[in-house]
Amino acid sequence: xxxxxxxxxxxxxxxxxxxxxxxxxxxxxxxxxxxxxxxxxxxxxxxxxxxxxxxxxxxxxxxxxxxxxxxxxxxxxxxxxxxxxxxxxxxxxxxxxxxxxxxxxxxxxxxxxxxxxxxxxxxxxxxxxxxxxxxxxxxxxxxxxxxxxxxxxxxxxxxxxxxxxxxxxxxxxxxxxxxxxxxxxxxxxxxxxxxxxxxxxxxxxxxxxxxxxxxxxxxxxxxxxxxxxxxxxxxxxxxxxxxxxxxxxxxxxxxxxxxxxxxxxxxxxxxxxxxxxxxxxxxxxxxxxxxxxxxxxxxxxxxxxxxxxxxxxxxxxxxxxxxxxxxxxxxxxxxxxxxxxxxxxxxxxxxxxxxxxxxxxxxxxxxxxxxxxxxxxxxxxxxxxxxxxxxxxxxxxxxxxxxxxxxxxxxxxxxxxxxxxxxxxxxxxxxxxxxxxxxxxxxxxxxxxxxxxxxxxxxxxxxxxxxxxxxxxxxxxxxxxxxxxxxxxxxxxxxxxxxxxxxxxxxxxxxxxxxxxxxxxxxxxxxxxxxxxxxxxxxxxxxxxxxxxxxxxxxxxxxxxxxxxxxxxxxxxxxxxxxxxxxxxxxxxxxxxxxxxxxxxxxx
Numbered sequence: 001x002x003x004x005x006x007x008x009x010x011x012x013x014x015x016x017x018x019x020x021x022x023x024x025x026x027x028x029x030x031x032x033x034x035x036x037x038x039x040x041x042x043x044x045x046x047x048x049x050x051x052x053x054x055x056x057x058x059x060x061x062x063x064x065x066x067x068x069x070x071x072x073x074x075x076x077x078x079x080x081x082x083x084x085x086x087x088x089x090x091x092x093x094x095x096x097x098x099x100x101x102x103x104x105x106x107x108x109x110x111x112x113x114x115x116x117x118x119x120x121x122x123x124x125x126x127x128x129x130x131x132x133x134x135x136x137x138x139x140x141x142x143x144x145x146x147x148x149x150x151x152x153x154x155x156x157x158x159x160x161x162x163x164x165x166x167x168x169x170x171x172x173x174x175x176x177x178x179x180x181x182x183x184x185x186x187x188x189x190x191x192x193x194x195x196x197x198x199x200x201x202x203x204x205x206x207x208x209x210x211x212x213x214x215x216x217x218x219x220x221x222x223x224x225x226x227x228x229x230x231x232x233x234x235x236x237x238x239x240x241x242x243x244x245x246x247x248x249x250x251x252x253x254x255x256x257x258x259x260x261x262x263x264x265x266x267x268x269x270x271x272x273x274x275x276x277x278x279x280x281x282x283x284x285x286x287x288x289x290x291x292x293x294x295x296x297x298x299x300x301x302x303x304x305x306x307x308x309x310x311x312x313x314x315x316x317x318x319x320x321x322x323x324x325x326x327x328x329x330x331x332x333x334x335x336x337x338x339x340x341x342x343x344x345x346x347x348x349x350x351x352x353x354x355x356x357x358x359x360x361x362x363x364x365x366x367x368x369x370x371x372x373x374x375x376x377x378x379x380x381x382x383x384x385x386x387x388x389x390x391x392x393x394x395x396x397x398x399x400x401x402x403x404x405x406x407x408x409x410x411x412x413x414x415x416x417x418x419x420x421x422x423x424x425x426x427x428x429x430x431x432x433x434x435x436x437x438x439x440x441x442x443x444x445x446x447x448x449x450x451x452x453x454x455x456x457x458x459x460x461x462x463x464x465x466x467x468x469x470x471x472x473x474x475x476x477x478x479x480x481x482x483x484x485x486x487x488x489x490x491x492x493x494x495x496x497x498x499x500x501x502x503x504x505x506x507x508x509x510x511x512x513x514x515x516x517x518x519x520x521x522x523x524x525x526x527x528x529x530x531x532x533x534x535x536x537x538x539x540x541x542x543x544x545x546x547x548x549x550x551x552x553x554x555x556x557x558x559x560x561x562x563x564x565x566x567x568x569x570x571x572x573x574x575x576x577x578x579x580x581x582x583x584x585x586x587x588x589x590x591x592x593x594x595x596x597x598x599x600x601x602x603x604x
Contacts, residue, residue: 014151020137023151027133027158030415031126033423034168035119040426041433041464042171043118044471045069050111055470056083057478066107067098067174072266081533084451084466084480087459088531088538089509089549090517094267099258102214103174110170121170128176129167133158135183140374142190143232143340153377157369159414161299164421165363174215175366181211182221182367185247189225193233193243205246212254216354219251220367223350224343227371231343267523269515272357280521284356291360292352294320296372297327299409302360306513329395330402331375334382341378344371376406437465439574441566442475450535451477454492454502454569454578455589458513459485477566479534483554486514490589494581500554501541507591509548520547535564 016022039047046066053059058079061068070077070086072095080086086094106124114120137154144150166175184207192200211218225247229240255275258264265271274281288302295302305316334341348371355364383403391399441451456462462482469476484490484504491503509520518525524547529540535557542551558564560580569578569589581587 011148014148014155015146016151019151020134020141020154023137023154023158024130024134028126028130030158030419031129031164031167031422033419034126034164034426035122037122037168037423037426038118038430039471040169040171040430042069043169044464044467046107046171047116047471048467050108051471053470054473055476056085056466059083059085063108064101064104065097066104066171067100068263069096070094071097072262072264082479084477084482085463087462087482087485087517088533088536089525091267091523094517096265096268096271097263098216099261099263100174100213100215102210103177106173106177107170118170122168125167125170125173125176128173128180129163132176132180132183135180135187136370139183139187139190140377142187143343144374144378149377149381152380153374156373156376156410159410159418160365160369160373161414161417161421162296162301162362162365162369164418165425166366168422168426169363172363175217175363178211178215178217178220179366179370181207181214181218182224183370185211185218185221186224186228189228189243190232193228193235201246205250208247208250209254212251217364217367220351220354222247222251223353224347224371226350227343227345227347230346231339267519268517269519269521270358274354274357281357285353288356288360289349289352290317290320290324292355292365292368293349294323295360295362296348296352296365296368297376297406298323299414301362302365303362306359306361326398327402330399331379334379338378338382341375344374344378347371348375373410376410379403380407433461433464433468436461436574437468439576440465440568441477442469444475446475446477446566449477449564449566450479450481452565452567452578453480453482453575454567455484455487455490455591456482456570457486457592458511460513460516461485481533481536483552484508486511486591488591490591491586492581492589493586494560494583495553496583497559498556500560500580501551502554503551504549506544506548506550508550523547525549 048054048056048059049061049063049066053061060076060079065071070080072093074092077086077090077092077094081088081090107121110121110124114124133154136157137150140150140153141147144153163176166172185204188200188204188207190200191197192204208218208221211221222244225244229244233240233243235243264276265273272280272284291302291305294300305313308316328335331341331345335345348368351371352365352368355368358364380403383399440453441449451465453462459482462480462485466476466480468474483500483502486507486509487504488507489505491501493501493503495501509515509518525540525543526547527540527543531538537555539553539555540549540551541553543549556562556565560567567578567580568575570576570592571589573592
C-alpha cells in the first residue's frame with residue numbers, strides 16, 4: 001500500500017516496534033507546559049477539601065469525594081448558600097455528585113505525597129495521558145494494518161489539541177484515566193475474541209469495573225464493544241451477543257451501587273442523568289451531537305457554541321450540518337470496503353452519546369477521538385492507495401479537500417496548538433477569574449460583612465470568589481448573596497428602608513452558564529416561594545410560565561446602608577461598588593452584551 005507523500009519521511013518511525021513508547025514520550029513532552037499552569041476553578045475546591053475548608057465555616061466534604069460538588073443534603077446546601085458559593089435560587093436537594101473513588105484516590109495521593117504543589121499534580125495527570133497514548137498505540141497495532149497506519153493513528157490522537165484542556169486541568173484527570181481503562185477493555189476483549197486468550201475476558205471485565213470507579217465516562221467502552229461485535233467479531237451472532245452480556249452485568253451492578261450510595265444529579269441543567277431523564281437526553285443528543293462531531297473532526301472547540309447568541313448558534317449549526325452531511329459521502333468508499341473502519345466510525349458516534357449529557361465541551365471528546373483518529377488515519381491511507389481514474393471529479397475534489405484539511409488541522413496545526421493550549425487555556429482563564437475577583441472588596445473589613453452582588457454574568461462565576469479566596473487564605477466574607485445572574489436588564493427598586501425589589505428580564509436561568517444551580521423543568525419556582533437566609537428573606541413575586549423568577553423581593557434584617565452590608569455590581573467587566581437607591585427610586589442595571597464579553601476576553 002502506498003503512503004501519502006507528506007508522511008513519507010515519518011513512515012519508518014510509524015512502523016517501528018518502539019513507536020508506542022515514542023508516542024507516549026512525545027505526548028508527555030507536548031503537554032508538559034501545563035506544569036506551569038497552576039490551579040484552575042474546581043482545583044481550588046479540591047484543595048479546600050484537603051485543607052478542611054478554612055474560612056468557610058460549616059462546609060464539609062469527604063476527602064475521597066473530590067468529584068462531588070453537592071451531595072443533595074439540604075443542610076450542606078444551605079451552608080453553601082450562606083457562604084455565597086451557591087445562589088439563593090438553589091433548590092434544597094441540588095446535587096452534582098459523581099462517584100469516582102479511584103480518581104479521588106489519585107488526588108488524595110497527590111496531596112499526601114506532594115502537598116500543595118500544583119506542578120507535581122500536573123505531572124501526575126500528564127503521565128496518565130502518556131500511558132493512554134502508549135496503550136492506545138498498542139491497540140491500534142492490533143486493529144489497523146499496515147503498521148504505519150496504526151502509527152499514524154496514534155500520532156493523530158496524541159496531537160489532538162482538544163486533549164490539552166482535560167490533561168492540563170487537574171480536576172479533569174478522570175478523562176484520561178477513563179480512556180486508559182476503555183482502551184484496556186478493548187485490548188483485552190480483542191485478545192479474548194480473536195486470539196482465544198482466556199484471561200482476556202476477566203481482564204477486560206476488571207478494567208471496566210476499575211474504569212467505572214474512575215469516571216462514568218467509562219460506559220463509552222460499551223459503544224466500542226457493541227461496534228466490535230457488529231463489525232470485527234466473526235463468531236456466530238449468538239456468541240457475539242453473549243460476549244457482551246458480562247460487560248452489561250458489570251455496568252448494571254455499578255449503577256445500582258451508584259444509586260444506592262446516593263450519587264447522581266438533581267436540580268441542575270448542567271448535567272443530565274441518562275437513566276432518569278431519557279427525554280432530556282434525547283433532546284441533548286439532537287442539540288449537541290452535531291456540534292460535538294463537527295468539532296471533533298474540524299479541530300475547533302465545542303465550548304464556543306455555549307456562548308454564542310441565537311443567530312451565532314444557528315450559523316454554527318448550519319456549518320456543522322454541511323460538514324457532517326458531506327462526511328458520509330466522502331468516507332463511504334472506505335466504510336463500504338473496510339469493516340474495521342465501520343467499527344471505529346460507529347464506536348466513535350456511540351461513544352459521543354454520553355457526552356451529550358452536558359453542554360458541548362471540547363474536553364469531553366477524548367473517548368470519541370479514539371475512533372475518530374483511527375478513522376482519519378484509515379481514510380488517509382485509503383486515499384493514498386485508491387485508484388482515482390474512475391472517481392467522479394466532484395468526489396475526487398471533495399475527498400482530496402477533506403484529506404488535506406485533516407492533515408493540516410490534525411498534524412500541522414495541532415502539533416503547535418497542543419503545547420500552547422496545554423499552558424495558555426487554563427492559565428488565561430484562571431488569570432481572568434483572579435483579576436475579576438480582585439475587583440471585589442478584599443480589605444480586612446470584608447471578613448465581618450455580607451457581600452451582596454446585585455448582578456453578575458454567570459451564577460458559576462460568582463461561586464469562584466469565596467472558593468478561590470478561601471483556598472488562598474485571603475479575606476473572605478462570612479456571608480455572600482448573589483441577587484441575580486445572567487440577566488440583560490435589571491430594574492432595582494427600593495420599596496422601603498430594608499427592601500429591594502428586583503425585576504429581571506426573561507433571560508434569567510436561560511443560558512448554559514446560568515443553569516447550573518436550578519433546573520426550572522424539574523424544580524420550577526412559584527409565586528410566593530420564600531427563601532430565608534441569615535439576615536435576608538427572598539420572596540418570589542412573579543415567575544414566567546416555565547417557572548423562572550422575573551420579580552423578587554429582598555427583605556433585609558437591617559437598613560440597606562448598614563455597615564454590615566457591602567454592595568457590588570458587575571459593570572464595565574468588573575465588580576464596582578453599588579449604592580442602593582433611595583426609597584421609592586429605581587435604578588437600571590444592564591448586563592454585558594456578548595460582544596463586550598468577547599472583546600474583554602480577547603484583550604486580557
